[in-house]
Amino acid sequence: MLVKTFGSAVIGVNALTITVEVNIDPGINFNLVGLPDSAVKESQQRIEAALTNNGLKYPGKRILVNMAPADIRKEGSAYDLTIAVGILGASNQVSMAKLEQYIIMGELSLDGELKPIKGALVIAIEARKQGFKGFILPEANAREAAIVSDLEVIGARNISEVVGFLNGSFKIEPTLVNTREEFYQRLNEYDYDFADVKGQENIKRALEIAAAGGHNVILIGPPGSGKTMLARRLPSILPPLTLQEALETTKIHSVAGRLGRNASLISVRPFRAPHHTISDAGLVGGGTFPQPGEISLAQNGVLFLDELPEFKRSVLEVMRQPMEDRIVTISRAKHSVEYPASFMLVAAMNPCPCGYYNHPEIACTCSPGQVQKYLNKISGPLLDRIDIHVEVTPVPFRDLSTVREGEKSEI
Template identity: 65%
Template sequence: MLTKVYGSAVFGVDAQVITIEVNVGRGIGYHLVGLPDNAIKESNYRIAAALIHNGYKIPGKKITINLAPADLRKEGSAYDLPLALGILLASGQISTDTVKEYLVMGELSLDGSLQPIKGALPIAICAREAGFKYFILPWENAEEAAIVTGLKVYGVKNIREVIDHFDKDQPLEEKKVDIEEVYYEQQRHAEHDFSDVKGQESIKRCMEIAAAGGHNIILIGPPGAGKTMLAKRLPSILPPMALDEALETTKIHSVVGRLKNTGLMTQRPFRSPHHTISDVALVGGGSYPQPGEISLAHNGVLFLDELPEFKRSVLEVMRQPLEDREVTISRARFTVTYPSSFMLVASMNPSPNGYFNDKDAPWSSSGTEMQRYLGKISGPLLDRIDIHIEVTPVPFEQLAETRRGEASADIRQRVIAARSLQTLRFRHIPNLHYNAQMNTRQIFTYCMLESASLKLLKSAMEKLNLSARAYDRILKVARTIADLDGSEKIRNDHVSEAIQYRSLDREGWLG
């Protein structure tokens, strides 16, 4: 007897329907075809034990299973449940006429209980688009999949519930999520707040500018100056994620299995990988590509602490994603593209010992040591960082103050107002939402300078020996500063403030 059950495979951040064809006929044997990986090939052992523990069995006949389309490689243990269901239907142990309306996924334990799967959200989106009415999956993933409207999601804990649903018409409990309620409820909570930061007013200003224009920023200062503390608070002043941004971000985290009993991600991600990370772990890849840290930081912040300690090869692979805001990974059989539109926040000490040019430091480094240290970061990568700022230690008097600083919520309101101006300005340009995304042509259109400002910028370019890319960065930052002031024109003071945020280019920092 031949039967068909439907599952799904995830490629990149999207999913595709997989038809699981099961035929039980004369003879003996178990044949699984359709490019399964080892985890799928081992499924017969898990399925056999799970069925026995629930009063069923794998029939002693010839079982042929095909995962169609057969030319796409399938991976993972999430096919256990649809395979088991197909075997029961094809062998006549249970019967139903409605299985074609269901998409089924789940990993089986030996006792028949279900383990969570990866990629539940993109699979649910695929099921809805393919016209399925129902989606059965492990209970732990139900809230994640229930984000998708127009699809009834059933979370189950054991294969027995699935069997009884089809064979004995016992209804499953539908998982429902009010996506708007979840979205607005979670927006109210922020773990870190700028009101906790003592002093550092100039750095807060830089962070506000970076958030308002989506600019990359590097913080340079000695140990204990507050670089990491400031970076962790940047997401709290970024505009709230739109619903489509939240869905896109949740899809990426779903693919790598980072969502456990959680639904929609509404807080902007903050990723802080250790400096020992490999280039594959950072940008994504592997024999069967998975998203890397830069994609997990999509629509949020990627924080690289102690930037010179990262391997140069790791930093260099970020150059293309920083420009294109996506990363493409190619393999012999297929190519996947992951989004990677993130704000890069980096920090570093000014010298190997951290105290270059500090007369009160316990020890010092020479200019040669400083050059060698900064030389670990390539000029092209440094040029892709819009704002360079020096962070100095906070004096004791400011640390001892009991008065709290300006709250993140107040700063965020100014950032939202500036972003609103940018959204209005770029409303007719697809995929352009804030100043940092402007290309050269758009900079020429929206960042026109008066003659006095041009003269000031020319002088700074020659003195600091800045590159053409740095020129574009200064204009973008000046445009953002003008937006924060509510000014349509870029004034002289906007340009001069933007120039000072490039003063930590290599030549400028070394004087």
Template identity: 60%
Template sequence: MLAKTYASAVYGVDASIVTIEASIVSGTKFFIVGLPDNAVRESIHRIESAFKHSKFHFPRQKVVVNLAPADTKKEGAAYDLPMALSVIHASGQRDLRSLEEYVIMGELSLDGVLRPVKGVLPIAIEARKRKFKGFILPKENASEASIVNNLDVIGVQTLQEAVEFLSGDKPIAPLVTDTRDIFQHEQNDYDADFADVQGQENIKRSLEIAAAGGHNVILIGPPGAGKTMLAKRLPSILPPLTLHEALETTKIHSVAGKLGTDASLIARRPFRSPHHTVSDVALVGGGGIPQPGEISLAHNGVLFLDELPEFKRSVLEVMRQPLEERTVTISRARISVDFPANFMLIASMNPSPSGEFYKADGSHPDSEMAVKRYLSRVSGPLLDRIDLHVEVTPVSFDQMTSEQKTESSAEIRARVIRAREIQLARYEEMPQVYCNAMMPSQKVKDICRINQAGKTLLKAAMEKLGLSARAYDRILKVSRTIADLAGEEAIQIEHLAEAIQYRSLDRDSWVG
């Protein structure tokens, strides 16, 4: 007898349907065909044990399970449940009459209990697109899949429960989630707030500019000056995620298996902070069947690289292309996938090997050569792609103990949102451009027009600092953002002057 059901495979952040066919004929042995990996091949042992504990018998005939299309690699243990159900139906043990109406995924433990799987959200989206009635999956994953409407999401805990549902013996109500309610309640829920930060007004200002224009920023200052504390508060002043962005972000985390059990929608902008020992593959993504890396997990959010010079040079260099293209392509012999990587980069570093600008007596603790060697760990082309270079100085005792109330993240965020609304209107006819940092180079001259006084100032700055053409574009984009925050139609000379001061690392040295 032949039985057919449907599962799914995830490549990149998109899913495709896999047809599972089970045929039982005279003979012996269990065969799985269709390019299965080792985890899929080992499913025979999990299925056999699960059958025994669930009061089903394992066929002692020739069983052939085909995973179609047969020319694409299948990996992971999530095919256990659909294969087991196909065998039960094909062997005539139970009449699973609605088997072909559902996409089915789940890993079996030896006693027939289902374990959660990853990549559920893109599978649910594909199931709805292909007009399946529903999606049967482990109960721990049901919340994640239920954010997709017009699809019956059936969470089951055991193989036995799945069989009873498909045979009509045990009705299970589909899980329904109010996505918009979750989205509205969680999108403004941040643990850290700028209201807790005393002093550092210039740093707050630079981060407000960065958030308003989507610009990358690097904080340079001695240990204990507050660089990490300030960086962690950046997501709290970014505009709230749209529902489309939230779904896109959740898909990436689902594919990477980072959502956890009983999770549904990511409603807050992600903040990723990998350790400086991170590898190239862990940062940009990769693997036999490519998985997203840290830059994709930070999509629509913030990637924080603390102590930037401590990262391996090769790790930093692989970020150059994603910073420009806002996507990363991972190519392998059999497959090539694109992962979105539209993130804000915020980095921090010490100004010198010792970590200090100057000693108390005004002298520099490190030689000029030592400082240059330290700064050279971060390449010029990478620094060119960072729009704002901000010097962070320690907070004084008077500032730390001040009782004066400081601006909250909500107040700063309101100004950021107003500036972003101006930019959304400006780039309305440009697809995939939402903020000034994404402005195409060919549009800079038209959108960032400056008067003769501004040109004179910018020329002097470029000659003195030795700025590249890319740095020139960055200065104009930042000045455009500063003008948007001020509600100005044209870029004024004071906006340009403020943007120029955020190019600290274009100087020859910190000494003097």
């Protein structure tokens, strides 16, 4: 008996509907075709254990599963539930009346519990575009998918609930999220505030100018002068996210699997601060199966590179084109994907290897040649793309010990 269920593949920041065809004939074999990766191929063992442990029957017959279109690589364990429901439908354990109306995605644990998946938001957007009635997925991702209006989002905890819902014996209320209300309630809820910073009025002024014009900034100063502290507070004075910007940012974090359980729309500008040991692919995106990098995760927000000269030269140079184009294209032999990369770069560095060049109290121990060699680690073309260069000096103790509160981030 042949049954069709529907899943979705995430490509870049978009999704493509995948048709999963399950055919059961007399025999004793299991075949999975349609360019699946190792995680998809391993689904048979997870599905068999999950069905058995939930009182459902795994058919002891020849099962053929085809994932179409067959020329698109299927990655990850999120197809477990799609295939499992197809097998149950083909063996007459699930009613087929609703199967064509829903996108079904979820990873199965051996006890039948549904684990969270990546890209629930972009899959939901594509499901609505393709005219599906709803989206059945793990409960942990339900609020994320419910950002999309006019789509019935069914969040289930385990496979038994999914089977009961499809057979009409168990009712699951669709997850509803008032996106606009939640977004505006949590707008500008930042953990850091400029009121925490004492002194540094000139630096604050420079960051205000940078925030107003969307300029890139580099902060140059000795250790302990407050470069990182100032940079972390920059998102709190940027203009609030618009609903469209929030959706763009949430899509990227959804694809990367960074939203967390029961997360909804991102309402504050992201702040990303990767360590200086990061690779090229980690910063701009890529890998065998392309994923967004830090510059895309900082979309509509701030990318902070602390200890700039310590980053590998090749890592910094790959940022030059995305900083101009506001988009990064990852090309592979068979396909290419595009990720948005509209971010504000804030870099911080010491003025010399010892860190105390031009320090008002501590003498620098570096020779002029060492200082020049250290500064030459940053290429001219990259510095040309950084509009504001600011020298940061330490705050005197008398200013730090005052009880006067600094200027707040709020207008």
